[in-house]
Amino acid sequence: MQRFEFPRFEFVGRFARNRGALVGACLILVVALMAVFASVFFPTDPLRIVGLPELWPGEDPEFPLGTDSLGRDILSMIVHGARATLLIGLFASAVATIIGVGVGAIAGYFGGWVDEISMRVAELFQTIPNLIFVLTIVVILGSTLTNIVIAIGIVSWTPIARMTRAEFLSLRDREFVQACRSMGMSDLRIIVSEILPNALPPVIVLSSLVVAGAILFESAVSFLGLGDPNVASWGRLVGDGRQLIRSSWYICAIPGIAIMITVLCLNLVGDGLNDALNPKLRDR
Amino acid sequence: MTIKVSRRVFGAGIVATGLVGTSGQSFAQGTPKRGGTLVATWGGGEPQACYVPAGGGSSPTFSSSKLFERLALRKMDGAFEGVLAESWKPSADFKSYTVKIRKGVKFHDGKDMTVDDVIYSVSEIWKKYAVASALTDFAGIESPDADTVVFKYNNPTPEFFFASTLCSPVAYIVPKHVYAGSDPVTNPANNAPIATGPWKFKEWVRGSHFEYVKNENYWKKDEPYLDRLIIRYVRDPAGRAAAMEAGDIHIGVFNPVAPPDIKRLTATGKFVATPKGYEEAVWSTTLECNMRNPVFAKREVRQAMFHAINREFIAKTVYYGYARPGTSPIYSPNKEFFTADTFKTGFDPKKAAALLDAAGFPKKADGKRFTLNLLAAGWFPENGKVGAYVKQVLEDVGVGINLTVPDRPSSIKRIYTDYDFDLAISNQANPSEPVPSTTQYFTTDGILKGVPFRNASGYSNPDVDKLVDRIKVETDPAKRKALVFEFQKITTQEAPLLPLVELESITLASTKVQNHSNDPNFLAASWGDLWLAS
Numbered sequence: 001m002q003r004f005e006f007p008r009f010e011f012v013g014r015f016a017r018n019r020g021a022l023v024g025a026c027l028i029l030v031v032a033l034m035a036v037f038a039s040v041f042f043p044t045d046p047l048r049i050v051g052l053p054e055l056w057p058g059e060d061p062e063f064p065l066g067t068d069s070l071g072r073d074i075l076s077m078i079v080h081g082a083r084a085t086l087l088i089g090l091f092a093s094a095v096a097t098i099i100g101v102g103v104g105a106i107a108g109y110f111g112g113w114v115d116e117i118s119m120r121v122a123e124l125f126q127t128i129p130n131l132i133f134v135l136t137i138v139v140i141l142g143s144t145l146t147n148i149v150i151a152i153g154i155v156s157w158t159p160i161a162r163m164t165r166a167e168f169l170s171l172r173d174r175e176f177v178q179a180c181r182s183m184g185m186s187d188l189r190i191i192v193s194e195i196l197p198n199a200l201p202p203v204i205v206l207s208s209l210v211v212a213g214a215i216l217f218e219s220a221v222s223f224l225g226l227g228d229p230n231v232a233s234w235g236r237l238v239g240d241g242r243q244l245i246r247s248s249w250y251i252c253a254i255p256g257i258a259i260m261i262t263v264l265c266l267n268l269v270g271d272g273l274n275d276a277l278n279p280k281l282r283d284r
Numbered sequence: 285m286t287i288k289v290s291r292r293v294f295g296a297g298i299v300a301t302g303l304v305g306t307s308g309q310s311f312a313q314g315t316p317k318r319g320g321t322l323v324a325t326w327g328g329g330e331p332q333a334c335y336v337p338a339g340g341g342s343s344p345t346f347s348s349s350k351l352f353e354r355l356a357l358r359k360m361d362g363a364f365e366g367v368l369a370e371s372w373k374p375s376a377d378f379k380s381y382t383v384k385i386r387k388g389v390k391f392h393d394g395k396d397m398t399v400d401d402v403i404y405s406v407s408e409i410w411k412k413y414a415v416a417s418a419l420t421d422f423a424g425i426e427s428p429d430a431d432t433v434v435f436k437y438n439n440p441t442p443e444f445f446f447a448s449t450l451c452s453p454v455a456y457i458v459p460k461h462v463y464a465g466s467d468p469v470t471n472p473a474n475n476a477p478i479a480t481g482p483w484k485f486k487e488w489v490r491g492s493h494f495e496y497v498k499n500e501n502y503w504k505k506d507e508p509y510l511d512r513l514i515i516r517y518v519r520d521p522a523g524r525a526a527a528m529e530a531g532d533i534h535i536g537v538f539n540p541v542a543p544p545d546i547k548r549l550t551a552t553g554k555f556v557a558t559p560k561g562y563e564e565a566v567w568s569t570t571l572e573c574n575m576r577n578p579v580f581a582k583r584e585v586r587q588a589m590f591h592a593i594n595r596e597f598i599a600k601t602v603y604y605g606y607a608r609p610g611t612s613p614i615y616s617p618n619k620e621f622f623t624a625d626t627f628k629t630g631f632d633p634k635k636a637a638a639l640l641d642a643a644g645f646p647k648k649a650d651g652k653r654f655t656l657n658l659l660a661a662g663w664f665p666e667n668g669k670v671g672a673y674v675k676q677v678l679e680d681v682g683v684g685i686n687l688t689v690p691d692r693p694s695s696i697k698r699i700y701t702d703y704d705f706d707l708a709i710s711n712q713a714n715p716s717e718p719v720p721s722t723t724q725y726f727t728t729d730g731i732l733k734g735v736p737f738r739n740a741s742g743y744s745n746p747d748v749d750k751l752v753d754r755i756k757v758e759t760d761p762a763k764r765k766a767l768v769f770e771f772q773k774i775t776t777q778e779a780p781l782l783p784l785v786e787l788e789s790i791t792l793a794s795t796k797v798q799n800h801s802n803d804p805n806f807l808a809a810s811w812g813d814l815w816l817a818s
Contacts, residue, residue, distance in 0.1 A: 047672060048676055049673065069669070070601060070602065070669055070672065070673065071601065139690075139691060142688065143688060143689070143690070225689065225691075229660075229668060229671065229687045229689045230675075230686065230687050242522075243521065243522075243665065244542065246522065246545060246548065247544040247545075247548065248544070
């Protein structure tokens with residue numbers, strides 16, 4: 001019986017061989033630390049008006065990254081925004097992965113009409129432009145953090161479902177699965193404890209990319225003014241600064257760079273995970 | 285952004301060349317030059333139809349007012365002037381008005397305009413759609429001879445009120461031969477109007493622009509000066525700024541570009557910016573308390589909300605100084621009815637806290653007295669910023685706030701249909717005449733579920749209702765003014781809804797454009813007198 005072993009040191013070694021991935025992982029770690037310790041560095045509400053509006057970075061040492069059009073500290077909003085942005089990315093990716101793996105596993109394992117229906121439903125979701133679908137859901141459900149997470153999860157699950165289904169299709173008739181069947185194992189147990197662990201590596205790579213995609217979706221939603229106004233997020237800061245792009249461009253640029261770096265790093269990490277988890281590509 | 289049918293906003297712009305405004309600044313010089321094409325835009329989107337009989341907001345008002353004409357208009361100096369009416373006078377009991385109609389006016393299709401068109405427009409369009417809320421006392425219209433009509437009312441009707449009705453932006457005279465027998469709302473002519481104004485409709489390229497051409501048979505000699513008028517729609521303020529900078533658009537009304545761009549463009553010396561031309565359509569940003577929430581039962585609680593807010597800060601920071609603190613539901617540019625002698629709810633957080641303590645809402649263990657849902661209507665981006673500020677200052681006095689900033693349709697539904705808010709930040713635009721556009725936010729008959737821009741707070745006070753009824757029928761101008769002053773005193777003290785700031789709308793124009801901003805509602809003026817200097 002083949003068992004999925006999490007290849008600990010070997011995995012780290014393979015991951016670290018991809019220099020880009022290592023840099024990406026380090027920067028993500030920094031962003032994550034920012035998110036965790038945001039309230040330590042900036043104990044007050046980041047959306048509080050604390051200074052003069054539109055102070056340029058460096059103009060007032062109290063606000064190293066300047067203030068926005070209302071006089072809120074941009075550094076504080078970036079640090080607190082890391083929390084909202086990462087949380088949205090992780091939870092949306094979790095929602096998408098749970099739906100995607102669930103649907104994909106059932107479709108791939110059982111095949112037949114279950115597969116037909118699930119894949120037609122997935123296609124239905126794929127034919128709707130993602131961003132418009134997210135905006136529609138957020139407008140209908142209301143702009144709260146939870147709803148944004150759900151909306152992004154709902155549009156992002158299809159590639160994961162297709163990937164999981166493909167893995168299941170190739171694994172479900174292997175000898176070890178047949179052995180399990182002949183032992184009388186239940187379908188659920190075969191799916192969860194036998195096939196799934198072997199199907200997971202490519203799914204994990206895809207999920208890490210969905211985190212990056214979710215951050216971009218959230219930025220777009222906030223940019224269009226449909227984000228949760230009670231939460232400081234990077235996209236919202238870009239959206240607020242849009243009107244002032246000709247005069248105070250730093251309001252857009254600073255959170256824009258933060259989004260760009262984070263998404264780039266997540267993609268690099270995704271590449272690294274791919275290298276580490278896909279032994280076939282190990283020495284490409 | 286089109287927000288409200290400001291039904292009783294008057295003004296049109298067939299005012300003679302070179303009319304000098306109150307500040308002495310005029311955007312006209314020398315003798316008018318003929319010919320040329322003027323490209324205009326405004327700070328909002330494309331309308332749903334070129335002409336909407338019920339008004340439909342500022343966007344169709346802007347596009348239709350260049351084609352259609354009203355019976356009268358109000359000039360910059362406050363005087364009323366006949367357009368398609370030559371004169372009007374009340375009967376001794378003020379229950380009827382005799383209006384002389386202008387002769388020799390032709391529609392764009394060559395047919396003569398007659399009293400039949402006026403009677404049709406008033407009874408079928410005005411009464412049912414355009415100015416319905418101003419004609420609740422209207423009893424009918426008849427014509428004793430070929431150039432006279434008589435408006436009849438059930439109650440005495442003040443002269444200022446009557447003239448204001450004639451000047452309402454969408455109180456147009458429409459051709460009976462085009463509209464009779466059809467549903468005016470869905471008549472295809474609404475998208476290719478036939479009217480009497482200085483401009484003739486040529487085409488509408490959807491998503492881009494309207495093209496209007498000179499009406500060669502216009503009744504006012506010499507006008508229009510220009511050959512063509514293009515109204516272009518650009519979605520984004522930054523895009524409008526770029527188009528104006530490139531010389532593609534000559535004039536933008538109603539805040540076409542973001543405030544920092546106003547400063548940047550006027551600094552080049554090629555553009556002028558002016559707050560003139562909005563005196564009869566003053567916009568404000570308002571805060572209203574939902575009376576359905578029992579915490580607002582005591583008026584001290586409502587006053588406390590306003591005491592917590594620094595209106596100067598909002599005017600200076602959110603609106604870059606293009607706003608002034610609001611003190612009364614009647615706005616300060618209103619020469620007829622504004623009074624500074626009102627109940628004051630100025631910035632005083634300590635007083636706000638004391639009022640809330642006294643009203644029986646002390647701070648609880650978590651530092652909060654109670655928590656409210658604050659809805660900032662998302663049709664203007666500034667409203668969201670005002671919302672963020674109001675949240676902060678109310679939390680400072682111990683009121684927990686949940687802020688939402690829904691988009692336009694959701695905001696309208698939640699404020700005016702579902703009443704799903706505790707505090708709402710919205711906007712309104714009002715003309716000088718307070719009835720009904722200002723008063724309907726406070727009277728019981730203004731509580732109309734599903735009708736936007738009415739009494740959404742649910743405030744109902746027999747004293748205010750009686751007072752407004754007296755304002756409606758008081759024909760002595762001095763006594764009427766005193767009643768409106770009283771109305772302002774009561775409403776500012778009761779504080780169900782008050783303006784936070786009065787907005788200063790801006791027109792940005794190339795220095796080549798002459799004769800603009802010469803009408804107290806310039807957006808809804810006919811623009812026959814505009815010309816382009818070389």
